[in-house]
Amino acid sequence: MSRTGPGGLSPFERLRSRFEDQDLVCPKCGYDDADGRWLAATTGDQIQYRHLCPSCGHIRRRTFHLGGE
Template structure:
């Protein structure tokens, strides 16, 4: 059973891990990979690096004005 104590940001990262691990540049399916999350307080940045071609994909969320 899934935990209900996860933050919205952790749930979003899990969603990326479940549905967005195929590299759009080379088509590699990183089935064992995961997105990493970093925050600076006002911004949360999710990042995935393709192990095949090294392409870096980012998703950025601003938390304020």
């Protein structure tokens, strides 16, 4: 469960840091939520990301699977 990758970061942290740098623009209203972030919740071997647009309230969700090797 807590295997670390080549960079010393867990898969969760690698994914998270990659995510937080991008894609904070709402596809619905075009608002750039530069101060916002994706909120992550882990459920077993999955990570669920959620971003709430502060402008229009649109919620985006993404699910990633960990491991699988």
